[in-house]
């Protein structure tokens with residue numbers, strides 16, 4: 374019987390362990406925390422948006438997103454639903470975003486752990502792995518005080534994003550030490566910090582707006598939805614969706630701007646007409662007063678300041694430029710972009726350089742859009758790596 378060690382008891386590690394055990398391996402999961410799946414419990418605000426039925430290649434990013442999509446076609450969102458249905462999770466669909474019917478991430482983790490136990494997966498907690506190396510006796514997986522040996526290892530230790538205990542860059546550091554190709558891990562699905570000192574004045578506003586990312590003046594990506602205006606800049610799902618490009622833009626010293634349209638339902642012409650009508654009905658109102666009832670009060674002085682005519686006012690409402698200086702913080706990020714490059718791996722997520730070493734989840738250079746895509750990547754990569762690690766002979 375082949376022995377497999379999984380480093381990390383998160384989403385990717387647990388599905389990898391179950392899949393490997395179902396394929397006949399003797400599996401041990403080594404997890405640094407005193408409990409597995411801590412990040413999984415935080416997903417979807419505790420409700421766990423476990424996948425998305427709108428699967429498209431462009432929802433997955435990284436240097437080799439085409440290769441990521443090849444893996445994703447082999448274990449799809451339907452396979453995810455089938456897997457979870459088999460282990461007891463009945464799902465509900467919110468516009469394609471899938472959740473457990475109980476709206477509890479804990480239920481997803483509990484079902485994974487029950488299945489892992491049934492498949493005789495050994496789960497060892499408080500095992501902080503400090504090194505993984507090859508030896509003629511097999512793979513050596515080391516803590517400070519113990520060395521485990523196995524025929525194959527699956528590295529599923531996630532990323533340093535979030536302040537959840539266990540979030541770590543161990544996989545990245547390990548890959549660099551082993552001379553595996555990597556790209557730096559940067560915060561993604563995160564709020565963006567702007568240059569300027571006025572943000573305290575709009576902090577707390579939530580507004581339906583569009584946000585367009587410009588890199589060196591070129592429009593790159595547009596998202597619309599509820600934008601949160603914060604004391605450091607901008608946040609909310611539309612901002613999360615553009616954030617990985619913005620953070621990398623800043624890192625590459627590219628001029629990075631987010632242009633907010635606070636009234637995306639109006640064309641400029643329609644807004645001009647609307648403002649003229651308001652003026653006609655209430656000629657006694659100043660330009661600022663005309664905006665009461667149209668925009669949140671905290672935004673009114675900001676957009677009307679120094680606007681001497683209607684055209685300037687419209688421009689400030691529909692083209693508010695926030696020059697980005699970076700992510701709000703790594704601890705606020707939901708995921709990281711970057712990681713170990715897919716070109717280091719074969720079709721089974723096995724290292725080409727180190728046969729018997731597999732990788733899965735966020736440690737790899739694949740980051741998904743907000744909406745269940747990151748967990749889908751964890752399920753896909755974990756399932757593929759798990760079943761291959763159990764079967765392949767070295």
Ligand SMILES: Cc1cc2nc3c(=O)[nH]c(=O)nc-3n(C[C@H](O)[C@H](O)[C@H](O)COP(=O)(O)OP(=O)(O)OC[C@H]3O[C@@H](n4cnc5c(N)ncnc54)[C@H](O)[C@@H]3O)c2cc1C
Nearest residue numbers: 381383384385405416417422502531539734735745747748
């Ligand atoms: C607040 C928040 C909300 C999110 N919501 C969603 C959502 O709704 N939908 C979605 O698709 N994605 C969501 N994500 C992203 C998703 O949680 C991750 O992409 C996913 O958990 C990655 O799975 P993983 O197994 O690769 O890593 P993790 O789930 O992070 O698991 C890695 C495990 O490895 C352990 N570990 C790390 N280093 C070591 C070491 N040296 N030795 C031993 N163990 C180690 C860690 O303790 C951890 O348990 C969210 C993330 C956050 C932070």
